[in-house]
Amino acid sequence: EAGVAQSPRYKIIEKRQSVAFWCNPISGHATLYWYQQILGQGPKLLIQFQNNGVVDDSQLPKDRFSAERLKGVDSTLKIQPAKLEDSAVYLCASSSFWASSYNEQFFGPGTRLTVL
Amino acid sequence: RKEVEQDPGPFNVPEGATVAFNCTYSNSASQSFFWYRQDCRKEPKLLMSVYSSGNEDGRFTAQLNRASQYISLLIRDSKLSDSATYLCVVNWTGWNTNAGKSTFGDGTTLTVKP
Numbered sequence: 001e002a003g004v005a006q007s008p009r010y011k012i013i014e015k016r017q018s019v020a021f022w023c024n025p026i027s028g029h030a031t032l033y034w035y036q037q038i039l040g041q042g043p044k045l046l047i048q049f050q051n052n053g054v055v056d057d058s059q060l061p062k063d064r065f066s067a068e069r070l071k072g073v074d075s076t077l078k079i080q081p082a083k084l085e086d087s088a089v090y091l092c093a094s095s096s097f098w099a100s101s102y103n104e105q106f107f108g109p110g111t112r113l114t115v116l
Numbered sequence: 117r118k119e120v121e122q123d124p125g126p127f128n129v130p131e132g133a134t135v136a137f138n139c140t141y142s143n144s145a146s147q148s149f150f151w152y153r154q155d156c157r158k159e160p161k162l163l164m165s166v167y168s169s170g171n172e173d174g175r176f177t178a179q180l181n182r183a184s185q186y187i188s189l190l191i192r193d194s195k196l197s198d199s200a201t202y203l204c205v206v207n208w209t210g211w212n213t214n215a216g217k218s219t220f221g222d223g224t225t226l227t228v229k230p
Contacts, residue, residue, distance in 0.1 A: 033218070042120075042203050042220035043160065056217055091159060102148045102207070105218065107159035 004108035012114045018080040021111045025094030035091040082115045122221035137224045139204030140186040150205040194228045201225045
């Protein structure tokens with residue numbers, strides 16, 4: 001079974017530039033998560049989708065971050081414009097639908113973003 | 117106060133030692149609990165779920181205390197390969213959906229030395 005795919009793996013940009021990350025979850029997984037992990041901290045949930053609907057985006061900085069999951073499959077996360085404090089690893093995870101609070105989350109390898 | 121708090125570590129132990137990590141959570145509506153393992157510069161992976169009755173998987177034992185709102189992870193006979201960061205995860209179900217809402221702790225780093 002293929003795992004969660006993410007691209008790019010690494011990205012270096014200058015502040016005020018834009019960047020986009022892509023995620024393809026495990027086939028059949030209805031729940032998709034985007035996390036931000038700053039060095040030395042645990043993953044912080046940015047947004048959670050159930051199929052193509054948003055379940056939770058309370059911690060997403062909506063003035064600069066946006067995310068979509070068209071057709072309930074793959075997803076993109078965008079930052080525009082980037083700030084220095086956005087330097088982090090962006091992790092995508094997915095889990096199967098049913099009672100997903102009890103289900104394992106499968107993570108992709110992450111995208112390491114450096115903002116200069 | 118953070119929703120999920122873990123022992124800050126780092127824990128440096130010799131091979132063969134027993135080590136325990138604690139994690140406290142503040143949301144009493146929390147329903148499910150997990151320990152994830154994260155190797156350096158890798159993604160988190162599920163180590164084990166934590167059940168109310170406690171559960172064991174080989175050298176690893178997880179306990180849940182709902183009254184005191186904490187979970188623990190015990191590692192016996194530590195191996196060099198156990199060196200990693202251990203993340204505590206607490207989930208609760210939203211009001212109108214079965215989708216779980218997850219909160220991760222900041223992790224506890226374990227280094228097992230020869």
